Amino acid sequence: MKKDADVIIIGAGLAGLTAAKLLKAAGKSVLVLEASDGVGGRVRTDEKDGFLLDRGFQVFLTAYPEAKNLLDYAALDLRTFDPGALIMSRDGITKLGDPLRQPATLLSTLFSSAATFSDKMRMLRLKLKLGKKSIEEIFRDEEITTTEYLKRAGFSGTIMNRFFRPFMTGIFLEEQLSTSSRMFEFVFKMFSEGDAAIPAKGMGMIPKQLAECLSANELLFYQNVSAVDEGLVTTASGATYQADFVLIATDPLRSPIRYGNTAVKFHSVSNMYFTAKQRPFEERLIALNALAGKLVNNVAVMDSISSAYSKNGDALISLSLIGDHSEANEKDLQEEVIAELKFWYPDAVNWKHLKTYHINYALPNDDHVSNEPEPNAIRLNAQCFVCGDYLMNGSINAAMKSGRLAAEAIINTMR
Structure with missing residues (x-):
C-alpha cells in the first residue's frame, strides 16, 4: 500500500499541531x-452575529515556556487582562489588585474586604517564593490538594472563599480545589511572571498560527478515525491512510485506541455569552462570584480586552458555569443566571443571550500532575505514539510540550 506520509497525526488540537510543526521542521512528511x-x-473561536466567541472562557499565560519557544506573540497581537480580580460578594463588589505590577491598585487592594491584611502579606510572600522556585522544583514537590496547601500557608477563610476558591475554580474547573498543589504553584507562578492574555482575534488564533505550516493536502477535516493498526489508519467512512508512524493527539475520550477499563476522569464547564448596550464593568479584570451555592463562577467582558470581539461595539459578556449543565432547560438556565447576576448588575435583565457552549471534556482531572509524561507513556508500540495534556497536566503549556516530546521521540526513532 502506498505511503501517504512519514507520520499520520490524529487530531488537530494544540498537541497535534505542535508535533506537526516540529516534524515538518525536521524534514518529515505529515498528514x-x-x-x-x-x-x-x-x-x-467562532464568529456569530459579529461577535467572536471562544469555546469556553480561556486565557493564555504568556509565561508558558513552551509557548515562548513555539509561538510568535507579536503576530498573535495579544491583549492583556489587568492583574487582579473583581470580587462579587453580598457586600457588593471590591477590587483585589497586584500592587507589585500595578502600583495604582495599592489603595483599593489594601482596603479590599476580600482579604485580611495578613492575607495580603502572605500573598506577597507566596509570589516571592514562587519567583525563586523553578518549574522543575515545583513538579518534584510533595503533592497535596490546593485547599490543604493554602491552609498550610496560613491563608484565612476570607481570602479562601472570596478569592482563591472562585479564582482557582475558574482555572481548574472544580470547586473543591482537590487539584494538585503542584498545579496551583505552577499556575500561580505563570500568572505572576507573565500576562493573562487573549489574541486580539480570539483564542483560536493560537492553533491557526501553529497550523500555518500545513498545506491543504497535509490537513484533512471531517476525518473521524475509527481504527489504528500499526501504520494503517481507517476512518468511519472507510477511508484508509498509511504511514511509517501514527501519532494519536486526541483527548482520551476520542482516542481510536482504548486504554483498558480505566475510567477517564475530567471536568466539564458551560460557557454562556450575552450581549448588552453597556458593559457591566469597565475594568480589564475578571469578576469572581464569591457566594456559596452560586451558578456563575466568573464574568469577563471580552470586548474590554479586545475590541475585535464585538464588531458593533456592544458589550460581549462571557460567563462560566462549572460542571455539566447540558441537561438543563436552556431558557430556565438563562433566567437563573440573570436572576443571580442582577444583584450586582441590575441591567442584566436587559442582556441578550447569544450562545451557550456545553463542554463535556474541558480539562483532564489534575489531582495528580507532572511536568514529564510517565516512562513509555508517549509510545504505545513500535509504530504508534500519543500526546496530549492529560499525560502531564491540564494546560496549554502541557499540550504543546507533549506534542514536542512526541515529535522528538518519533524523529529519534526514524534516525
Whole structure:
C-alpha cells in the first residue's frame, strides 16, 4: 500500500499541531486527520452575529515556556487582562489588585474586604517564593490538594472563599480545589511572571498560527478515525491512510485506541455569552462570584480586552458555569443566571443571550500532575505514539510540550 506520509497525526488540537510543526521542521512528511471542521480542539473561536466567541472562557499565560519557544506573540497581537480580580460578594463588589505590577491598585487592594491584611502579606510572600522556585522544583514537590496547601500557608477563610476558591475554580474547573498543589504553584507562578492574555482575534488564533505550516493536502477535516493498526489508519467512512508512524493527539475520550477499563476522569464547564448596550464593568479584570451555592463562577467582558470581539461595539459578556449543565432547560438556565447576576448588575435583565457552549471534556482531572509524561507513556508500540495534556497536566503549556516530546521521540526513532 502506498505511503501517504512519514507520520499520520490524529487530531488537530494544540498537541497535534505542535508535533506537526516540529516534524515538518525536521524534514518529515505529515498528514493531520481532524474529525471536526477546523483546527484547535478545545481551543477554538467562532464568529456569530459579529461577535467572536471562544469555546469556553480561556486565557493564555504568556509565561508558558513552551509557548515562548513555539509561538510568535507579536503576530498573535495579544491583549492583556489587568492583574487582579473583581470580587462579587453580598457586600457588593471590591477590587483585589497586584500592587507589585500595578502600583495604582495599592489603595483599593489594601482596603479590599476580600482579604485580611495578613492575607495580603502572605500573598506577597507566596509570589516571592514562587519567583525563586523553578518549574522543575515545583513538579518534584510533595503533592497535596490546593485547599490543604493554602491552609498550610496560613491563608484565612476570607481570602479562601472570596478569592482563591472562585479564582482557582475558574482555572481548574472544580470547586473543591482537590487539584494538585503542584498545579496551583505552577499556575500561580505563570500568572505572576507573565500576562493573562487573549489574541486580539480570539483564542483560536493560537492553533491557526501553529497550523500555518500545513498545506491543504497535509490537513484533512471531517476525518473521524475509527481504527489504528500499526501504520494503517481507517476512518468511519472507510477511508484508509498509511504511514511509517501514527501519532494519536486526541483527548482520551476520542482516542481510536482504548486504554483498558480505566475510567477517564475530567471536568466539564458551560460557557454562556450575552450581549448588552453597556458593559457591566469597565475594568480589564475578571469578576469572581464569591457566594456559596452560586451558578456563575466568573464574568469577563471580552470586548474590554479586545475590541475585535464585538464588531458593533456592544458589550460581549462571557460567563462560566462549572460542571455539566447540558441537561438543563436552556431558557430556565438563562433566567437563573440573570436572576443571580442582577444583584450586582441590575441591567442584566436587559442582556441578550447569544450562545451557550456545553463542554463535556474541558480539562483532564489534575489531582495528580507532572511536568514529564510517565516512562513509555508517549509510545504505545513500535509504530504508534500519543500526546496530549492529560499525560502531564491540564494546560496549554502541557499540550504543546507533549506534542514536542512526541515529535522528538518519533524523529529519534526514524534516525
